[in-house]
Amino acid sequence: MTTVASKVPFSELAGLLEKISKKQGADKKLLLQEFINRWRDFHGKLHADDANTTDSFYSALRLLLPHLERERAAYGIKENTLAKLYIEVLCLGKDSPAADKLIKYRAPKNAKG
Known part of the structure; x- marks a missing residue:
């Protein structure tokens, strides 16, 4: 269908x-x-x-x-682990500004983008 x-x-x-x-x-x-x-x-x-x-x-x-969402379970991945996974999958440098923003996304100074 x-x-x-x-x-x-x-x-x-x-x-x-x-x-x-x-x-x-x-x-x-x-x-x-x-x-x-x-x-x-x-x-x-x-x-x-x-x-x-x-x-x-x-x-x-x-x-x-x-x-x-109730039909599917949560990913079971903490935000920090998910950020590290994104960094790896997106081939970002571990010390790059983008990677730093992902790791520290909750920090107020990084939230502004």
Whole structure:
């Protein structure tokens, strides 16, 4: 079965979240509402012939609200370990500024980017 999620590139969702992070107040709500409306419209067109489809917005919602995810267990990795893993996977130098930001992301002076 083809799903809406399989047709919406992750980059579109990431771009949306980037735009939302730069907006304030009602503009944030409007951007998210437009995304959801486009999802609904596409869902309606994609599944027009299948009233019993199980396809839903849930897959996108899991990415938007990961702290509410109950279906899957947490990664079981502490933030520091995850930062070290990112550094290795992204081939960052261990002493690079980017690696330092990942390791010390909670420190106020590094949070500004």
